[in-house]
Amino acid sequence: MPARQRFDAAYYRRHYQGPDRVHSASQVGRLAAGTAGLAAWLCVEVRSVLEVGAGPGYWRAWFRRHRPGVRYLSTDASAWACRRWGHARRDISAWRPRAPFDLVVCQGVLQYLDDAAAARAIENLAAGCRGLLYLEAVTRHDLLEVVDADRTDTSIHARTGDWYRERLDPHFAQVGAGIWAARSAGIPLYELEGAPVHPRLRRQSSAASAASSAARLGRTGLEES
Numbered sequence: 001m002p003a004r005q006r007f008d009a010a011y012y013r014r015h016y017q018g019p020d021r022v023h024s025a026s027q028v029g030r031l032a033a034g035t036a037g038l039a040a041w042l043c044v045e046v047r048s049v050l051e052v053g054a055g056p057g058y059w060r061a062w063f064r065r066h067r068p069g070v071r072y073l074s075t076d077a078s079a080w081a082c083r084r085w086g087h088a089r090r091d092i093s094a095w096r097p098r099a100p101f102d103l104v105v106c107q108g109v110l111q112y113l114d115d116a117a118a119a120r121a122i123e124n125l126a127a128g129c130r131g132l133l134y135l136e137a138v139t140r141h142d143l144l145e146v147v148d149a150d151r152t153d154t155s156i157h158a159r160t161g162d163w164y165r166e167r168l169d170p171h172f173a174q175v176g177a178g179i180w181a182a183r184s185a186g187i188p189l190y191e192l193e194g195a196p197v198h199p200r201l202r203r204q205s206s207a208a209s210a211a212s213s214a215a216r217l218g219r220t221g222l223e224e225s
C-alpha cells in the first residue's frame with residue numbers, strides 16, 4: 001500500500017499513542033542525545049540534519065530544544081504526517097537532497113519499502129550524508145527474535161541484515177548501535193570501535209578504509225612506518 005494511504009491518522013494513533021506505542025518522545029530524545037554525543041566524540045560537527053520518514057518528529061523536537069542552531073530538514077512520504085507535523089513531503093526512494101547533511105536519521109522506514117525501492121533509498125541516503133547516518137530497519141531476524149509482535153507493525157518487507165549491509169557497505173562503515181559513518185568523511189575508527197566486517201564484505205571495506213588511513217593516523221598520532 002502506498003505511504004500516503006497506509007500512514008494515516010489511524011496508523012499514528014495506533015503506534016504512537018497509548019500503552020502499545022513503539023516509542024515515546026523522551027525515549028527518542030535519549031537516542032538523539034546519544035547520537036549527538038557520539039558525533040562530537042568522532043569529531044563530526046553536526047550543523048545540519050536530514051530526517052527521513054520523520055513521523056511524529058521526535059528527533060526534530062530534541063534538536064530544536066538542545067541544538068537550536070542546527071539546520072534541520074524533516075521529511076516524510078505521508079501526506080497526513082506532513083500536514084500534521086510540518087515535514088517536507090519526500091519519498092526517499094525517489095528523492096535525494098541537492099547537498100549532503102552532517103547527520104541523516106532514518107528510523108523505522110526502510111522496512112516499508114520493497115527491495116527495489118529500499119535499494120534506491122539507501123543510495124539516496126548515502127548521497128545525502130557526509131557525516132553520520134542513524135539507521136533503524138527491522139529485519140527478518142528481528143521479527144523472529146527481537147520485536148514484540150503485539151506492539152510492532154509486522155506487515156513489512158522482512159529482509160536479512162546482510163541484504164542491508166551489502167548495500168550500505170560501499171558507502172558507510174558500521175559504527176554500531178544504529179550509527180554508520182560515511183566513508184567519504186574518512187572518520188577514523190579504532191578497530192574495536194566499529195562493528196566487525198562481514199567476511200563477504202571484507203575486501204571492499206578494506207579498500208575503502210585504506211583511503212582514509214591519513215585521517216586515522218591524524219587521530220591516533222602514530223607515525224606510519
Ligand SMILES: C[S@@+](CC[C@H](N)C(=O)[O-])C[C@H]1O[C@@H](n2cnc3c(N)ncnc32)[C@H](O)[C@@H]1O
Pocket residue numbers: 003007052053054055056057058075076077078081090091092093106107108109112113
Ligand atoms: C514507523 S514510522 C517511523 C516514524 C519515525 N521515524 C519514528 O521512528 O518514530 C514510518 C514512517 O516512514 C514514512 N515513510 C514510509 N515510506 C516512506 C518513504 N518511501 N519515504 C519517506 N518516508 C516514508 C511513513 O510515512 C512513516 O511516517
